[in-house]
Amino acid sequence: MSTTGPKKPPLAAPKRSAKAPSKPKPARKAKSTPRRARARSNNVVVRLVGGLLRWIFGVLWWITWRVTAVVTVVVGVMVAITYTSLPEFQTLMDGRAKGSVTLLDHDGEVFAWRGDQFGGIVTAETVSPHLKNAVIATEDRRFYLHPGVDPIGIASAIRINLNEGRGPLQGNGGSTITQQTAKLLCFGNAYNASEWKSEAEYIADCRRSSLSRKAREAVYALAMEVKYTKNQILSVYLNRAYLGGGAYGAEAAAQRYFGKSAATLNPAEGAMIAGLLTAPSTLAPTANLERSRNRASVVVGLMRRQGYLSDQEAALALANPAELSEAAERQAGGYFADWVMASGPEFFTRDTTEDVIIRTTLDQRVQTAAEEALTYIFDEKVREGSKAQAAIVVMSADGAVRGMVGGRKTKVVGAFNRATQAKRQTGSAFKPFVYATAVELGYSYDSVVVDEPYCLNIPGSGRWCPENYTRDYKGRVSLTEALAQSLNIPAVKISESVGRDLVRKVASDFGIDSDLAAGPALALGASESTLLEMTGAYAGILNGGSSVTPYGLVELKLLGENEPLMGTGGGIGERVIQESAAQELIYMMTKVIEGGTGGRARLPGREAAGKTGTTQAARDAWFLGFTADYVAGVWMGYDDNTPLSGVTGGGLPAEIWQETMMRVHEGIDPKPLPMLRPQPRPAPAPAPAPQDQQRRAPVASDNPIENILRSIFGGN
Incomplete structure (x- = not known):
């Protein structure tokens, strides 16, 4: 059979491709380099300088991270050593080198304080929340966020100091509450009378500021943050801070100025005490009440902006500023209190290391009368x-x-x-x-x-x-x-x-x-x-x-x-x-x-x-x-x-x-003096009248016959 002739069509049509026939891709153009860049890249000097800079930055980075690592290790070791020397926080509450003297009048009411007053231990949990919040708002608003040192606060303080024409470490220090507590503790160095001429000199040395002291302060603060909780650190601060008027600690200040416990302070009172931390002697309300109130109003503003007080609470605190207690307001018997202190034994008055109570003869009513007169x-x-x-x-x-x-x-x-x-x-x-x-x-x-x-x-x-x-x-x-x-x-x-x-x-x-x-x-x-x-x-x-x-x-x-x-x-x-x-x-x-x-x-x-x-x-x-x-x-x-x-x-x-x-003597009934009261002497008898102007009274006789005759005939 012949295979020639016309071919039969296929039973199924062949598959067709959906893609159009591909055209040959044009050759990719090489990116054109700007003439200036081509010239720079071809410049040997530029290439050398760039390489040198890259090498310098590399060296600096190599040094920096190694130095940082070394410093971190050194600081860590120092913090660890410091940590081992820190005592239990309960022993740090009362930092006074001397005791206090509280003077009572003859009725048993407090009228004066002398020495370093300490009212008792308070904690961050038991103190009034208004005082706690006022202290944080004023002294260290990131207290619960930083590890003891606040880089943001330090940078801000340096900027403020430079803007005001001071040195970077002069004025605002950016110290956290933990750092301030470290200074209050004098980095663990207790006062020793044999080493210092006076307690004032010791305190001044503890407060001295320098780069080395700042570094030591930072190490001590970091160790404290590891050893203690935030509330424990705040408790130490609240108990050791000097708050004017001889008061050390929040409880002493609350009793000294307001006659109440630190646990019951309202926002205005808490703001006033917190405001004293800046300059306790100058701002003490017993020294200048108006100045202290002005500072307290600033603290109330800080508390409102940081969310510790609502607008209504802040307005109420500003409208009703803190009032001094009667004893603090009178400041009665300053001269009298000094005299009593001088008349007692020094080891229980001026140099006491104990807390002493002295009952006196003072009558505050009489004292006020004399002052007002x-x-x-x-x-x-x-x-x-x-x-x-x-x-x-x-x-x-x-x-x-x-x-x-x-x-x-x-x-x-x-x-x-x-x-x-x-x-x-x-x-x-x-x-x-x-x-x-x-x-x-x-x-x-x-x-x-x-x-x-x-x-x-x-x-x-x-x-x-x-x-x-x-x-x-x-x-x-x-x-x-x-x-x-x-x-x-x-x-x-x-x-x-x-x-x-x-x-x-x-x-x-x-x-x-x-x-x-x-x-x-x-x-x-x-x-x-x-x-x-x-x-x-x-x-x-x-x-x-x-x-x-x-x-x-x-x-x-x-x-x-x-x-x-x-x-x-x-x-x-x-x-x-x-x-x-x-x-x-x-x-x-x-x-x-x-x-x-x-x-x-x-x-x-x-x-x-x-x-x-x-x-x-x-x-x-x-x-x-x-x-x-x-x-x-x-x-x-x-x-x-x-x-x-x-x-x-x-x-x-x-x-x-x-x-x-x-x-x-107001309200006291008059009493007679215990004195001689001479009897008035009888007035002298009047001189006899002339003979022709008076008839002499008959003189009585013991003979009744004689008296009868006289009554009849008269005569003496």
Whole structure:
């Protein structure tokens, strides 16, 4: 069969490709290199420089990561070593080198603090959340995020310092709370008195800033972060930080300023305490309340911006700033507290390492009365700009000091106390001791002495002729009138009559311990004494003639102990003159106020006795006196002994005394003074009338017949 011929079509059509026939691909164009790049790449110098830079960066990177590794290892080793030396955090809470002294008034209320006050341990969990948040917002807002050192905070602080023209480490340090705590701990170096001249020098060294100290601070902080939790670190900080007013730690500050626990502080109070961390002494509310409130308002703003306070809570805190407690606001008895601290044993007062409680004689009502009286007189009756000073002491008849003002600035601590430290001539305020000696020896209030020109020859000094202040003479006067008018010549005559040595002994026995003049001018107050001594001596007159040792300390005990370590160090002592003599002298001294030189000291409706005193050239002016309830003394003068202008003891000092005693006796019923009350003498019989103008009364006879005859016929 032939295979030729037409072919049959296939039973199925062949598969067709969906792709179009491929076209030959054009040749890929080489990327064109810019002419400048081609020129650069062909430049040998450029290639050398680039290679050199790459080599330098390579070397730097090689050095950097190796140095970093070495530093990391070194820091790690140092942190590890430091870690092993860290104690348990509970032992770090109280970092004081000295203890505290809390002073209570006679009612048991706190009125002053001395030393390093520590109110007790608080923790980050138990303290008021408002205080905790305020501290974090103010001091370290990333406290819970960083490992103890905050690079962001450090960079920010350096930038601020440079922008303000300071060195990078001057001013803001960018320290975290952990770093600040490390400084408070002085990197674990405890205070040793044998190594440091003072605690202040030790603290200054701990706070010293340098690159090496910053590095040490950072290492210590990192070790703390490994050893302790964040809340433990914050607890140490809250307990050790100084917060002004002698308060160390949050609890002491809360008690010092607000009279409450640190756990109960509100936002305004927490902000005020947190604000003190910047400058505790300057910003302390007891130093400047307005400045402290301004700082607190800044802290409230920080708390609001960081979400710790809502807008409403922040507005409420700003509208109701923190108020000081009554004790903190009064700052009562600054001079008194200093005196009590100085009168106690140093190892329990100024240098105590324990926490001490001292109960005192202070009456805060009396203290306030004295302060306000002094302020009132100087505001109303002393010329503006005067530098004159004054001091006041108020005490009971047994020497218990109830109030003390040592100068015109009453809200002070550690200031010069003119009531206890200034020895000044007493002038005529000394004369009651001359007359006390006289009445003790038998003179009477109405004994007569002649006020006349009088001179004495003093061996080694020549002729001395005292004069009265008024430069005139009264002639025959009673002792009462001589004292009331403060006559000098009768006082000298009486002193010479009874004997200067005896006058000196009586004054000394009454408590005037200062050196007393040996010459006849002793009677005129030529000797020096303190206001406290003089007031105590007058208290001896009021209590019936027994000596008095002024005292302010009633009881001293350690915090937490019930038994006192010491008790009262003063009070009534031995008798100096008889009670009858004291009563007679008190009567004589009432006439000083009722009709003598002390008229401005009169207390309406209340018996009072006293004596004025003015020294030569009016360098010192005094008024001392008493009622049945209180003894008070006032001194006025200049610290540099400049003479007072137009002031005598019967002037401004008497007015200060009167203003003080009026305030002190508010609400107290008047009581009579324990004094002699002379019976009025019968008036002399009138002279007989002339014979022709009177009929003489018949004289009775024992003979009844004679009497009958007389009645009939008259006659005698």
